[in-house]
Amino acid sequence: MRALKARNDSSRREPRGAAGCVIAALFVAPLAFGQIPPELQRAADAARSLNYTGTIVYQHGNRIETSRLVHLADAGGDYAKLINLEGPAREVIRDNDQVRCYYPDVKLMRIEPRAFHNVFPALLPQQLATLSEYYTFRKAETARIAGLDAQAYIFEPKDNLRYAHKFWVDVGTGLLLKVLLLNERNDPVEHFAFSDIQIGVKLERDMLKPPFPAPPSDWQVRESPPGEVVTKDTGWVVKDMPPGFAKIIEGYRTLRGKQGQVAHLVYSDGLVAVSVFIEPSPSAPQPVGLSQQGGLNVYSRQLNDYLVTVLGEAPGTTVRQIAYSVGRR
Amino acid sequence: MVMDKYEAEPKPEEISLLMDGELDAERFDSVCTGLRDTRCMATWVCYHVIGDALRGGASGSIRGFAEHFHATLEAEPTVLAPRRRPAPAAIALAAAATVAAVSLVSWVALTTMPGGDSKAFAALATAKQASAVRAADARPAVENEYVLVHQEYSPTTALQGVRPYLRAVAASEPDARP
Numbered sequence: 001m002r003a004l005k006a007r008n009d010s011s012r013r014e015p016r017g018a019a020g021c022v023i024a025a026l027f028v029a030p031l032a033f034g035q036i037p038p039e040l041q042r043a044a045d046a047a048r049s050l051n052y053t054g055t056i057v058y059q060h061g062n063r064i065e066t067s068r069l070v071h072l073a074d075a076g077g078d079y080a081k082l083i084n085l086e087g088p089a090r091e092v093i094r095d096n097d098q099v100r101c102y103y104p105d106v107k108l109m110r111i112e113p114r115a116f117h118n119v120f121p122a123l124l125p126q127q128l129a130t131l132s133e134y135y136t137f138r139k140a141e142t143a144r145i146a147g148l149d150a151q152a153y154i155f156e157p158k159d160n161l162r163y164a165h166k167f168w169v170d171v172g173t174g175l176l177l178k179v180l181l182l183n184e185r186n187d188p189v190e191h192f193a194f195s196d197i198q199i200g201v202k203l204e205r206d207m208l209k210p211p212f213p214a215p216p217s218d219w220q221v222r223e224s225p226p227g228e229v230v231t232k233d234t235g236w237v238v239k240d241m242p243p244g245f246a247k248i249i250e251g252y253r254t255l256r257g258k259q260g261q262v263a264h265l266v267y268s269d270g271l272v273a274v275s276v277f278i279e280p281s282p283s284a285p286q287p288v289g290l291s292q293q294g295g296l297n298v299y300s301r302q303l304n305d306y307l308v309t310v311l312g313e314a315p316g317t318t319v320r321q322i323a324y325s326v327g328r329r
Numbered sequence: 330m331v332m333d334k335y336e337a338e339p340k341p342e343e344i345s346l347l348m349d350g351e352l353d354a355e356r357f358d359s360v361c362t363g364l365r366d367t368r369c370m371a372t373w374v375c376y377h378v379i380g381d382a383l384r385g386g387a388s389g390s391i392r393g394f395a396e397h398f399h400a401t402l403e404a405e406p407t408v409l410a411p412r413r414r415p416a417p418a419a420i421a422l423a424a425a426a427t428v429a430a431v432s433l434v435s436w437v438a439l440t441t442m443p444g445g446d447s448k449a450f451a452a453l454a455t456a457k458q459a460s461a462v463r464a465a466d467a468r469p470a471v472e473n474e475y476v477l478v479h480q481e482y483s484p485t486t487a488l489q490g491v492r493p494y495l496r497a498v499a500a501s502e503p504d505a506r507p
Contacts, residue, residue: 248482255474266482273482277475289345293476311479317346324342 054197190295
């Protein structure tokens, strides 16, 4: 979906769309890797250009959640609707660039105009090189997923600072059917898979309508502030960055619920990103230490009058190391 | 991690690594020795309070280490008393940890009385799971802002289509504040 938006964006933003760069991370990399199968490019295309509907099982930590996804692509762009099937009903409706999240249990609608924008900057040539330096890419086994024949591909880290990433794609259409993140002990960290899927079905736009034309009057509507990073030298540095991670952006953000500006630095090894947030210490006590959110490890610590929070799809030791080496230049 | 492996005084992050059982073997004895220092011990205690609070009071994962540590201590007894008062955040979390621990203990007591060890173990495992979920739910909603913002930069989401949305739907409670 992100890929699709980027394609739309690319015509009116920079000539090199963000997804182009993201895809470049994986698909220009053949130069570095020698060979990356075109199936992965196909997966990115299939995700945005096909109609499909299915049930997704999402597992992270001790939790398993199932959701229903409907995805439709037509001349007007692409649309998706995601409904969780357990717990309080929540819906995410995406109409091209705009994302609306409905939380009927708390009578809340959130508008996330920026939530999944493609602002991923161009990957630096050295990042493409580090991708092959720090990961081994290979074609793995074939499997049957959601009743379809699938081919697996895996990025295996060469050190213990990163997770392994495994992807299964439908042999017939190229659509991604399953993703698995594995930690240094080869245990699953996060995993999502279609348990059933229909691809290439005829769908009507009505099937992707929001639950209400407009939210009921007693609902709260919350729109995110324009969340783009204002690129700027923040004076913050990570003195002891794990090898292979390069800074891709640095600046300040205005975030909902935060007073004042939050410094945001993002580092990437070409496959994952790690974010470093630094904010003035909030008046209320904040939990510190390591926690998990989905496949993300989050490490917070107090640094003088600041709260440092580091998060990324990387092992706890990696985010902790980064959190402890944040300092002033 | 770039650090002098033979430096005598443990760094706070080493104490944290030790707690999680992830400290390099070659630093293990040295850091344990360093814990005789009251300042280091205060850090150790403080981290445990915080860790327990985040885990909802279940600290079984460090039991193995505690035994090892006690054995080391017994070999050379030292009075250990943290002098510094813990930070207000730690006090708040300690209170939360106590509540969680009490509920955990009573829950285990209720469910394990008729059964044997295996049942107690299963109950504890379930309770731990529940407390892990509680701990996750207790994360401040504002951190979800961080998660959402971070998604923009995750290179592989281009391939994965819906994963960011799954995280958004799963991201516990929406922020109830204005």
